[in-house]
Amino acid sequence: MTILVTGGDGYIGWPTALRIATRTDDRVLAVDNFARRDWVEEVGSVSAVPVAWMDERLEAAREVHDVHNLSFVQGDLTERSFVDELLEVHEPETVVHAAAQPSAPYSQINGERANYTQHNNMQATRNLVWALEEHDMTDTHFIETTTTGVYGAPEFPIPEGGAVMENQGERDEVPFPAMAGSWYHLTKSHDAANLRLAAQQFGIPISDVRTAITYGTETEETRADDRLKTRFDFDYYFGTVGHRFCAQAVAGYPVTVYGKGEQRKPFISLEDAVEGLARLALEYPDPAGEVTVYNQVTRAISIVEIAETIAEVGDEYDLDVAVEHFENPRDEDETHKMEIENDRYVDLIGEQAQDFEDGVRDIFGTLTQYRETIEAHEDRFLPGVLEDDED
Numbered sequence: 408m409t410i411l412v413t414g415g416d417g418y419i420g421w422p423t424a425l426r427i428a429t430r431t432d433d434r435v436l437a438v439d440n441f442a443r444r445d446w447v448e449e450v451g452s453v454s455a456v457p458v459a460w461m462d463e464r465l466e467a468a469r470e471v472h473d474v475h476n477l478s479f480v481q482g483d484l485t486e487r488s489f490v491d492e493l494l495e496v497h498e499p500e501t502v503v504h505a506a507a508q509p510s511a512p513y514s515q516i517n518g519e520r521a522n523y524t525q526h527n528n529m530q531a532t533r534n535l536v537w538a539l540e541e542h543d544m545t546d547t548h549f550i551e552t553t554t555t556g557v558y559g560a561p562e563f564p565i566p567e568g569g570a571v572m573e574n575q576g577e578r579d580e581v582p583f584p585a586m587a588g589s590w591y592h593l594t595k596s597h598d599a600a601n602l603r604l605a606a607q608q609f610g611i612p613i614s615d616v617r618t619a620i621t622y623g624t625e626t627e628e629t630r631a632d633d634r635l636k637t638r639f640d641f642d643y644y645f646g647t648v649g650h651r652f653c654a655q656a657v658a659g660y661p662v663t664v665y666g667k668g669e670q671r672k673p674f675i676s677l678e679d680a681v682e683g684l685a686r687l688a689l690e691y692p693d694p695a696g697e698v699t700v701y702n703q704v705t706r707a708i709s710i711v712e713i714a715e716t717i718a719e720v721g722d723e724y725d726l727d728v729a730v731e732h733f734e735n736p737r738d739e740d741e742t743h744k745m746e747i748e749n750d751r752y753v754d755l756i757g758e759q760a761q762d763f764e765d766g767v768r769d770i771f772g773t774l775t776q777y778r779e780t781i782e783a784h785e786d787r788f789l790p791g792v793l794e795d796d797e798d
């Protein structure tokens with residue numbers, strides 16, 4: 408049996424492929440086109456944590472974890488012929504689809520990047536599900552990391568999946584994945600809708616894993632060796648909010664909160680996100696023809712709490728972190744109290760492995776070793792690096 412992990416060179420995909428491989432004798436095949444490495448270079452930045460190339464990673468996995476069932480193929484999932492051959496040759500019984508251009512700010516730079524992002528993400532997903540259909544592999548469990556961003560920021564508690572809609576006295580549950588607020592996030596809204604169609608028309612069992620903002624530098628398996636580390640980005644385009652704040656703190660910058668910063672965003676640790684995906688891949692064959700939505704989130708945290716936690720934990724690492732409030736340049740509700748249901752996801756992972764505070768400890772433990780790299784790129788905390796940013 409083969410488990411395919413797309414985006415296997417990425418922040419989440421690599422540790423996921425590694426964890427799955429340590430827990431099964433089945434073949435685990437990671438696939439990636441290394442585009443993320445290029446995008447970060449394009450915006451003039453670099454992963455704070457040095458990331459080994461795949462041959463070194465695989466060698467380390469063999470040496471350190473006795474993993475001999477993990478291999479890698481380089482290729483672009485937007486190319487139909489590549490995806491066809493990939494599935495025909497390897498006949499995966501499970502696909503963990505974690506390949507995407509995942510940055511909202513990158514997708515917002517200009518029309519070219521919006522196009523690129525939407526084409527890349529949606530074409531890759533369509534190629535995969537259509538190849539499953541056309542190669543008679545519709546029993547394959549298809550698991551995708553979509554995003555909690557598909558829900559937007561509604562005033563009601565976010566359900567784990569559809570919402571109940573009422574019109575003229577009649578009620579029904581409807582999927583509501585189209586409230587995303589960026590050209591990137593909307594790719595996942597479209598994917599969620601396409602996955603629903605793929606389940607309905609082809610009978611493919613689908614797990615739509617709506618993943619929250621993911622924090623942390625390590626998983627149990629990556630701690631063991633420097634060659635096994637996953638990437639950590641801190642620039643304006645690819646550093647997610649908690650990560651960028653931590654890097655700013657390490658470089659001696661104040662952590663900047665726009666406006667009140669009371670709005671809550673959904674978060675999950677890398678350790679828990681990887682565990683959820685590994686369990687789905689190994690233990691949870693979803694029912695044929697059905698979509699199961701998992702809200703891969705452990706808590707919604709306000710921006711101001713994030714900043715304060717970073718400042719407090721920073722003390723333990725001799726970092727003097729100031730929290731500053733600036734006028735909000737964005738049009739957003741600074742007090743939005745997001746509530747999000749996650750019962751199905753919590754059932755899946757059992758207990759949360761790492762809360763935000765411990766995640767920040769991990770991040771500081773790692774980043775303080777790479778202070779020079781961050782300081783050398785500290786102008787990348789802000790936008791305006793690309794010549795055509797103004798477009």
Ligand SMILES: NC(=O)c1ccc[n+]([C@@H]2O[C@H](COP(=O)([O-])OP(=O)(O)OC[C@H]3O[C@@H](n4cnc5c(N)ncnc54)[C@H](O)[C@@H]3O)[C@@H](O)[C@H]2O)c1
Binds near residue numbers: 416418419483552621
């Ligand atoms: N990191 C987060 O906070 C977060 C939050 C919500 C959802 N997600 C989702 O989780 C998944 C993984 O995100 P990540 O943070 O690891 O991002 P990442 O960029 O580190 O990983 C994605 C990987 O996919 C690869 N890739 C992209 N397009 C490809 C293509 N056409 N063919 C082959 N490979 C391709 C990239 O090279 C990269 O290595 C994505 O689907 C993302 O949208 C991430």
